Amino acid sequence: MTSIISFIVGQTQLSTQSVKNTIELLNEDCTVPFIARYRKERTGNLDEVQIGEIVKFKEQYETLEKRKLTILKALGEQGVLTPNLEQRVKNAEDLMALEDLYLPYKKSRKTKADNAKALGLEPLAKIIMAQNTNDLEPIANIYVKGGVNTIDDALEGARNIISEWVNERSDIRNYIRNQLERYAMLSTKVIKTKADEEQAQKFKDYFDWSESLTRMPSHRLLAVLRAEKEGFVRVKIEIDNERAIEHIENRIIRSKNGCSDQIQIAIKDAYKRLILPSLSNEALQIAKERADASAIMVFAKNLKQLLLGAPLGEKRVMGIDPGYRTGCKIVCLDAQGQLKYNETIYPHPPKNDTAGAMKKISSLADAYKIEAIAIGNGTASRETEALIRRIRFKNEIEVFVVSEAGASIYSASKIAREEFPNYDVTVRGSVSIGRRLQDPLAELVKIDAKSIGVGQYQHDVDQTKLKKELDTVVESCVNAVGVNINTASKSLLSYVSGIGVKLAENIVAYRDEQGKFTSREDIKKVPRLGGKAFEQGAAFLRIKDARNPLDDSAVHPESYAIVVKMAKDLRKNIRELIGNTKELQSINLETYCTDTIGLPTLKDIIKELEKPGLDIREKAKVFTFNQNIKTINDLREGQLLPGIVNNITNFGCFVDIGIKESGLIHVSNLSDGFVKDVNEHVSLHQQVIVKVLDVDIPRKRIQLKLYK
Template sequence: ENLRQLLLSPPLGQKSVLAIDPGYRTGCKVVCLDPQGNLLHNETVFPHPPQSEQGKAMSKISALVDTYKIEAIAIGNGTASRETEALIKRIRFNRDVKVFVVSEDGASVYSASPVAREEFPEYDVTVRGAVSIGRRLMDPLAELVKIDPKSIGVGQYQHDVDQTKLKGSLDQVVESCVNHVGVHLNTASKHLLTYVSGLGPQLAKNIVEYRAQNGAFRSRDELKRVPRLGEKAFEQCAGFLRIAEAENPLDNTAVHPESYHIVEKMAADLGCSVVDLIRNEELRAKIKLEKYVTDKVGLPTLNDIMQELSKPGRDPRKAIKVFEFAEGIFSIDDLKPGMVLPGIVTNITNFGVFVDIGVKQDGLVHISQMANRFVSNPLDVVKLHQHVKVKVLEVDIPRKRIQLSMRDVEQ
């Protein structure tokens, strides 16, 4: 459940992003990515001790934002994250730039993996890590599928269970999330395509190679020309693959090619085009679904088709929100019992949830402190990466433990 929520985190979408992997001694790795997630530029700035070149770092980042027309900045939530965020907030940009703090969990695993080496053979792990942070902001699902789910660091007791069964069920979750969201055929990586129903590593590789040789797919039908992609695989995968600029507008929806003739008949009966049917709610309201029921197509399928026509190709994930930690709270020493602070849920366990309040040490909201009522399952109250308000109950500095509560706190 933790993994599902993480994979379905809200995406920023295709925007130009500047990503920072913060650090002290080794500096902050800065990368600029285009809206497709391609690396345009990378360098290192040293705003924090021991070098403390704050002015230089600020002017450099400001110049990069102008040069690459950056729309959002992603900062990894590891070492020196809060200090880097504070520095970025002091820069007066010439354009509207949103700042997001992004979970780094598993980024180091990705950056040292064969997948990352294949993508960026000429760059070191630090640059790859920063690229991963930026891409996670744009599309968490597309980036996180490259990491073994066990390395993302959510949940509990994962080393105590049967590893084969665990892998099987985690892979199932990834596949269902990918199929729920749908995949853009012309931009999807090999790794993302692997999880689409009916495709595996070999067919995913063949699709990417076909795309490289022949250019973008113009229709779903063109998939049949991909080597070794037969009728059965096409039948399973076609409904989950989207083509944004396709000649047939249905190629950018979850309507399966097998059902195109139904939509075309609906449009013909109303004397309009399929495009009109998608754009015009009044036309869709005139359709009597019972008329199109056959021995092969039932009412549930027709209802699904109508639902999809009302929001063609729309991402089912929620819109992303900017989050800000409390000002002036940077370390565990700044905390006092009774403080009410904003936080982000980082992990959900049977006994409660862990919340990041911006002090490099997550606090625990015990299950008994999650609501003013009895809670049997924390997932009934919160979701991963949810923005919450918490009250500080107790701070144990020597043991680095923070007890938090959500009771009697206005959410």
């Protein structure tokens, strides 16, 4: 335990006690949202990000220790594990150093050196490395026997052994690593036979490219590697080879004779055949991992903003999936998102039944008391929005254009089939669009995050790391907002702290059989939901109109007694205390501190009691695009247009200005000053005003500048 704590403290600079207690909580199967929210006294008030760092380095340490055990076992089986080697393996501080130690004993296939050793040439290699002999031919001649036919064959075999020794020296490998880290250049060469292919044109900028590997932005490296993967370019990593070889020679050669000539040849062979290919691949992999981490971080930030997007709330909504030939699919949803009616209208070409469509929408809006309309932002979206705005509704109805990214993925999914077994994919897609307006978080958790369409190069990064990070983001968002246990889907419940997929299914099954939960105590009746799951999840599960008002708050059941005591001391009941800011602020919290509950938790309780169950998200706002801009051909340099940020990358952000093509605000056009982080200037779904800088109609590219 001491070693892992020291390792994590060294990596994070957090206090030893905070790290120790957090590791203990993690080992007790506590979740990050639970620890961050309800165990502040034990962690020293660490937030989710800091706890997440502890989790990351805990996993790194455990991976390193597991690999050490595997290597020690392998070395023991080979009979080469000396006390010194064992200690060096145990003391290795990272995987790279560990693998260098194991390299001389790690043989997956026969090497040139192995073949030479089998021919008995290792003594000759040792003689050469001793560098005491000027005339090697008579000595080499002794080894001309068996499979060695000539003196040259003997010397070549000895050099192969020396090359392997050079390659296995950790000091030399670390020097070349350092050179690659500081000076490596990545260069590309286009494969001429594919240069004119249509798919190759998007990589045209990288056909003959050269750039410092260390300073290469993540998005550019991922683009280059995709171009290589698709067969349009060849990628090469280069450093100053002469300088590198000279350095190795200076470390090994200490005489000028026949031996040094042979060693010099062996060093060049070792560098070009073994060291550089291996370590340049390693350097590229490290750069790729950095690029992956950067891209995953961008994706995670975007996803968080998207999931915490402004909900309209429990309003009756009409969802419309617009289209031309196949028509516009309409659904009417109640305030809880339940499907009440569906139909298809054909207001656009080729049928052009505009009058009939307007009449139908108006009558449905009246019949189902629709309060808002959600229109998908795909094909025919602008035309459908214009149509809706021409209708004179009896009651005021707000009109929203909603991103439909991933709606088609949901509509064909198992989750959608379970929810709507008697409806086809077009109806399910329209329902998803309508529900996204009501509550983006509750609907988007049903879709694989990679299908939502935010981020950069999500298909090129490490998919395991991407999924893990995105799952963490979803879990964080769900628990930050809280979940209504009586209306939440299985997908939403599965992300609640301590619940998971199986318990989420059990909760829904219990709800279907027994009816609504009326208290948090009822949650304990769910099959297989034990004390630990209740402890981890209860405070994130909300029960509307519960007998105990605390059941619709973020106050943990373990703290109910303290709230009861506060109310009793103030001679009020709990309902009178909730929302009573004056009384709550008058409480002397120190008098309620216990061995396990301190001021951080008590302050959280007071904050929650002031506004119980407060949704941390903003409310949805109506937005209108410029109605005169319908296609890219309508754009002119200098125009000021309203738009919505629909994707954020490291090199800028993309803005929906109401046409098929999104415009790019390059990072240099986000501000007049230096921009370190795009997210400091814009957020996903933010409503902005942009200035058109350039329109490239043939390439369908729009350059924008952030105006305000």
